[in-house]
Amino acid sequence: MSPAIFSMLLSSLSTGTIITMTSHHWLMAWIGLEINTLAIIPIISMQHNPRSTEAATKYFLTQAAASSLILFSSLINAWQTGTWDITQLSTTQSYILLTMALSMKLGLAPLHFWLPEVIQGSTMFSALVIVSWQKLAPMSLIYLTSNNLSTTILLMMGLISTMVGGWAGLNQTQTRKIMAYSSIAHLGWMATIASIMTNLLVMNLLIYLLLTMAMFWSIIATKSKTIQDTSTTWTNSPYLMILMMLTLLSLGGLPPLTGFIPKWLILEQLTIQNLIPLAFIMAMAALLSLFFYLRLAYTTTLTLSPNTTQTKFKWRFKLNTASTPMTTTMTMAVLLLPMTPMLLA
Structure with a gap:
């Protein structure tokens, strides 16, 4: 992957998370989550081998299902209350659906089935992004709706x-x-x-x-x-x-x-x-x-x-x-x- 495309994907990843964390409208938060998901898929599959492709597919399917549940719960809430405000989540169906959707996005058990397989099929850098940066947007939604979940x-x-x-x-x-x-x-x-x-x-x-x-x-x-x-x-x-x-x-x-x-x-x-x-x-x-x-x-x-190295310590290190x-x-x-x-x- 070229550095320009990689930089663009990282900036899209950051932008999607920031949009979700700073929005108070359900549609904007959902758009931020979608940008975030679409930006991480090429990063996961950039190795071009079957394991990384499988990991990217599993990640996309689970995140798409969770995003659909989030949109569905916000639609139910807007239909019954007339507001798209994230903090105004008042119907039982909407907050149960939202709780399950955010749990799937985060990887909480028993909806954790995708996380170990996706991490194992990714590179170390992709795995680091998935278990760290990718948790910020769903956690911000949990923080904003914590009184209603x-x-x-x-x-x-x-x-x-x-x-x-x-x-x-x-x-x-x-x-x-x-x-x-x-x-x-x-x-x-x-x-x-x-x-x-x-x-x-x-x-x-x-x-x-x-x-x-x-x-x-x-x-x-x-x-x-x-x-x-x-x-x-x-x-x-x-x-x-x-x-x-x-x-x-x-x-x-x-x-x-x-x-x-x-x-x-x-x-x-x-x-x-x-x-x-x-x-x-x-x-x-x-x-x-x-x-x-x-x-x-x-x-x-x-x-x-047991290893083939005869010396106790290496005398030459690769600069990091x-x-x-x-x-x-x-x-x-x-x-x-x-x-x-x-x-x-």
């Missing part, structure tokens, strides 16, 4: 997503699929808190984006496609591997790392709302995710698979232009816990 459906889908993300990630060996199920589990935590405290939803989303970007950049830098690949990357850069291990532990929510903040505050809010059984089950489900994060961290830093933002995000992914009061303000 079905709380029961969001809580149930959040709980199922947390359990599915942890359970299904246990037997994965591909790093992209592990990150896909990690994304599903984190989205479950966000869906749980969406209808209770929107400020905490925004903070959780920002921390999720930070941790995911840091993890994907480290995977891209080390070219690790499987768990076995991570066990041979220690010779590339021991310091990068230490930061990668801490980022994985932060994704698991261990204190005193950054990823502990959202889990701690969400469990606190669920307890305040007398949803103690839900908080207990989600805390137990988080242990499933923590297990495969620990397994990945163990193979990254404490094991060394993305090292500065990668180092910055990985450091923030580890050390933001003391800034919790400022993040909540």
Whole structure:
């Protein structure tokens, strides 16, 4: 793909998301989502192999179905209330349809069927865009309509997503699929808190984006496609591997790392709302995710698979232009816990 076309697609991707995030009219928000979807399809399929074509097709079909549901729910709401305002969602049929449509767009369980397969068939860069930037537009709609969405459906889908993300990630060996199920589990935590405290939803989303970007950049830098690949990357850069291990532990929510903040505050809010059984089950489900994060961290830093390299460390490194933002995000992914009061303000 030529740089000019690639730049145009990235600008269209950004424009679609910004249109959706800044609009208060359902048609404009829907147009932004469509621009966003049409811009990411060529990026997913730019490798020109059957896997990427299949991934692009699956992504297009699921996103088109979700967009149709969003348009249908807004039409029902406009027909019954006479307004196209996003915040004026008052009919039962429209907010149930919208909740299901946004859940499909995000990849919440049980509508998550497309996400692991699309991530596995994409390049690392495309996978990073899908699990980070592509979550902004649907999350902004959830934020704007949080008072009108079905709380029961969001809580149930959040709980199922947390359990599915942890359970299904246990037997994965591909790093992209592990990150896909990690994304599903984190989205479950966000869906749980969406209808209770929107400020905490925004903070959780920002921390999720930070941790995911840091993890994907480290995977891209080390070219690790499987768990076995991570066990041979220690010779590339021991310091990068230490930061990668801490980022994985932060994704698991261990204190005193950054990823502990959202889990701690969400469990606190669920307890305040007398949803103690839900908080207990989600805390137990988080242990499933923590297990495969620990397994990945163990193979990254404490094991060394048989390989043909005779030296302990490589004496020559390939220059990486993305090292500065990668180092910055990985450091923030580890050390933001003391800034919790400022993040909540």
